[in-house]
Amino acid sequence: MIFGRRQKSGQVPLGERITALSQAADLCRGRVDDALVNAALQAARRADERLGLGGEYTVVALAGATGSGKSSLFNGLAGAQIATAGVRRPTTDRTLAAWWGDTEPAELLDWLNVPVRRPLGRGRPELSGLVLLDLPDFDSTSARHRVEVERLLGLVDMFIWVVDPQKYADAALHERYLAPLAAHAGVMTVVLNQADRLTPEELRAASGDLRRLVDADGLGSTPLMVTSAMSGLGVDDLRRRIARAVRDRKVVTERLATDIDQAAVALAGQLGEPATMRLPRERLDALDQALAQAAGIPLVTRAVLVSSRHRGSLATGWPVLSWLGRFRPDPLRRLHLDLPALRGRGTGQQANPPAQVQRTALTGASGGVQAAQVSRAVRALSDDASRGLPAGWATAVRAASVSHADGLADALDHAVATTGLAMGRGRRWWGVVRIVQWLLFAVLVVGAGWMIINALLGGDLLPVPRWRRMPVPVLLMVGSALGGIVVAGLARLGVEVGARHRSADAQEALMLAVARVTDVAVIAPVESELERYEQARQAVATAKGEQ
Template sequence: MSAADDRLAARVRALAAAVEAAEGRSDAAVSADARAVVERAGERVAFSGSYTVVALAGATGSGKSSLFNAVTGTELARVAVRRPTTAKPMAVSWGSELPHALLDWLDVTGRHLVPSGPHELSDLVLLDLPDHDSTEVSHRLTVDRLVELVDALIWVVDPQKYADAALHEGYLKRLAPYADVMMVVLNQADRLTPEELDRCLGDLRRLLDAEGLRATPIMAVSALRGTGIKELREALARTVANKQAMTRRLSADVTVAATALAADLGTANVPRVDERLQRQVVAGLGAAAGVPIAVDGVRRAWRKRGTVATGWPFVTWLARLRPDPLKRLRLDLTPGDHSPTEVNRTSLPKASAVQRARADQGLRELTDAATSGLPRGWASAVRNAAGDRRAVLLDRLDVAIAGTDLEVRRGTWWWGLFGVLQWLLIAAVVVGAVWLLANPLLLGLGLPQLPPVLWYGVPAGTWLLVGGVLAGLLLGVLGRALVEIGANAHARDARRSLEDAVRAVVTEEVFEPVEAELARYRLARQQVAEAART
C-alpha cells in the first residue's frame, strides 16, 4: 500500500468518526452524503484489486459509442446514423477474466472481455454510459449513479454542443473538485478546419478554466477517422499504469464530503460553561429543592436540642413539647423510622413559583452560554442534554437532600457537662427548699428542730435555694449563647454539605450531559478537519 493509500485510509477513518459524532445533530443530507462516501470508499477499496474503472459519458449525438468502439477495437456499442441513445451501461475489460464482483457492485450487466495477454490496457474497465441528456429518466439516473462510483471520467463532446448548459451546469461545475480524474474529449474533430478546431479547443479550455477545471486535460479526436484514438489509448494506459485513479477519486470524495460537513459544523469557538454559571444553576436548583429550608431546620433543630440539653430543667420542658424541625421535614430519620418499603424522601415544601423561575433562568442562561455560536442541530442537542431529565431533577435533588448526613443526631461534649451541672443545681434547690421547710414542719409536729446553719449570717438552705435558682438560670443563658453559636456553625456546615449533594446531582444530570455534547462537537470538528486535510 502506497503512502497515498495510507493517507486516504486515515482520512476515511476521520470522516467516519466525524459522521458518527455528528449523527442526529448536523444537517441530515450533509451527514448522509458523508456517510455514503465512507461506505463507498470501503466498498470500492474492497473490490479494488488492480482494476481502474473509467467511464465514457456524453450527450446524445456526441459520438460517445463510436469512440467507445474505436478505443476498444470492437463493435459492441450500438451506433447508427440517427443518433441512438445508449440505454444501459456497458463494460469492456482486457485480460483473461472479467472482474465480476466489481461489476456487480457497479451494477453493470453488460460486460465483455477482450481476451489478451499482458496488455497496455490490462486491468482497465471501460464503461460506456447512457446519454446524460436522455429524455428517459432512468438513463439520467444511471449516469448520475455511476458518475459517483467510477474512478475516472471522460466527457465526450462534439463541436455543436461542447458548451451545452446541461453538461456544464449539470455536471462539470459540480464536479470541479474531481478535475484531476476527468478528461474532456472533443469528438468529430474531422468536421472542423484546423483554424476552427483551434478556436473550438481554445473556447472549450476557457470554459473549463472558468469552472475550476484547469487540471482537466482536453483532447481532440475523430472516432470516424481514428484521429487521436492512439493518443487517447495511451492516456488511458498511463492512468492504468499509475494505479492512482481510484485513490485520487476517493480522496476527492472525502474532501468534498468533509468540506460540506465542516461548513455545517461552522468555525465559531467551541463554547464553554464557566464556573459562575454553574454556581448560579446549583444555587437556583438548591433553593427550588429546599436547601434554605433544610439549613434553617438544622439551625432550629440544633437550637432546640441544645436548649433542652443545657437549659434550666424547670423551663426546658416547654421546649421538649415543640416538634423537632428536622424530623418534621423528614431530614433526620434513622433507618428504623422508615417503613421497609418506603423511599427516603423529605417533607420539604414544593418550590414556589419564584424559586422555579429562578432555577429555570439559571438553566436557560447555562444553555444559552453552552450553545453560543453552535449550529442549530448542535444547539438543540445541548438544550436537550440540559433539560432532558428536568422532570426528575427535583425528585433526585430531594432524595439527595434526604440522604445527606447533616450531623445533628449527636450533640457536643459540653452539653452533657451543662446537663450534669443543671441537675446538680436542681438538687441544691431541692435540698435548700427542704432545709428551709424542715424546722417549721418539725415544729408543727412537736419534734426537735434542726440546729441553725448560717453562712455569712444567712441560712444555708436559703443559699442553696436562691443560689441554685440563680446559677441554673445563668448557666442556661450561657448555654443558650453557646448553643446559638453552634447552631449557626452547624447550619453553615449543613449548607455546604447540601450544596455539595445538589452539585453532584446537577453535575450528573445537567453539567456532564452538556459537556459531553460540547466534547462531541469538538471531536466532530477535529475529525472533519483531519478528513479535509489532503
C-alpha cells in the first residue's frame, strides 16, 4: 500500500548549482556564520564527489530502531538471508551492503566506507543498479552506531524508515531524524513493519496515526507503506518502489539538488534582501575635500600663487630690486615642492624611481582636525555604501574602507610631491621683459657714469649735450628709471594673471591626484566588497536553481 509521492526538478544543471554553491560559500567566508559556510562547502563537496561516482548505481538505506524488523525486511527485499535478524540489542552492528549488477560498485562503496558487502549479481534483474544498505539501529546504546547512521544519512540517495507498531511514535525518530530531513521528502519512504502483529482495525488505526505524525513532521508527500517481513505483506510493493527509483535514476540528483538547495537557502538567509548599493556623489566629493585638506592642498595652491608672484617679480622687476628679492625664501621650495627632482616632470624624464616616496614638508602638517575630518568622511561613505546590507557584510564594507588607512598619509604626500605644478609654463615673456629691464638699467648706468666722471674729473671732460636745456645724461637716467618702473608695473599685472592661472591649474591637478588616492585607498576596496556581495547573491541564486 502506497500513500502519495512527489518529484522535483530544477532549471539550472546540477553541476552548475554545485559549483555556484562552492563559490557562494567562498565569497561569504568571514561575512556569514562560519558554520553555515562550512556546511555549504561540505554539501558542495559531497555532491560533487557523488556525481563524480556516476549514476549507474542508486544507494538506498534502510534505517530503523532496534526491534523494528529492519534486518528481516532487508532479507525479504533481497530474497536471501544476508542480514542477521533477532531481538538482541543491537542486532545490526555494522552497515551491510547488498548490491545487484554486473560489476561491483567498489569505488562507490569505498566512498560510503561500507566494508561489508554482499554481491547478489543478476538474481533480480529489476534491482540491477541497486546498492541496498542495512544501517545500524539509530537508537542503539552504542554512540558509534548512531554516528555511523548519521554519517550515512548524509551520503545515501534514498531513505527507507522502518518502524514498528510499538515505537512508531518515538520522539527520537520524529524530532531527530524525520522532521530535520523534511526537505528530502521526495526521496524518503516510511514503512510500518510487523503488520502481522495487528488486527485489521489496529493496523488501520496505527497507519492513520503514523500518517498524521509524518505529516506533522513536514513529510506530507512522503509515501507511507505497510509491510510484514514475516508474512511478506507489502514487501513486493516496496521492492517495486525501490526498483522504479533505481530504474528512473532520479533520486540521486533529487537528493543532491535538495542538499544544495538547503545550503543555498541557508546562505541566502544571511544575505538579506537585495540592497541598493551605490556610492553617493556628494559623499565622494566630501571625501575628496577632506583628503585634500589633510594633504595640504590649500597650502600648496597658496604657495603656488605666492611663488609665481615671487619668481615673476624677480624675472621682470628692476634688476637691483630683483637681486635683493632673491634673498626672500621661495614658498614652494620651503615645502620641498617644485625641486629639481620634480622639474623633470613633463620633459620625459622620470622624477622619482617607482619605489621611492618623494617626501614633502607637508607631512605631519595636517593636524588632528584634518584627520578627524577624513575619518568622518570615510565613515559617512562606508555607512551609505553599506546601508541595507546584512551586519556581516556591512562590517566588511566598513573594514574595507579603512583597509589602507595606515598608508594613506604617505600616499597623499607622494601624490602631492609627484604632481607636476607646471611652474615653468607661460613664462617666455619674462625673458623679453628681463632683456628690456637690463637695457634700461644699462642706459641708467651710462647716464650716471657720464655725470660721475665729469663731476670727479672736473670740467667738461666728456661733452654734455642738451636736449631742450636738459643734459642728456640726466635725461638718460630719468628716462630709464621711469621706463623701468612702467615696465615693472605692466609686467606685475601679467605676473599676477599668470600666478592665478597656475594656482588654479595646480589645484585642479592636485585634486585629481587626491582623487586617484581616494579611488585606490577607499573607493576601490569598498566597491570590491560590494561587488563581492553581489557576486555572492548571484552565486546563491544559481545554487538555488534560479535562472
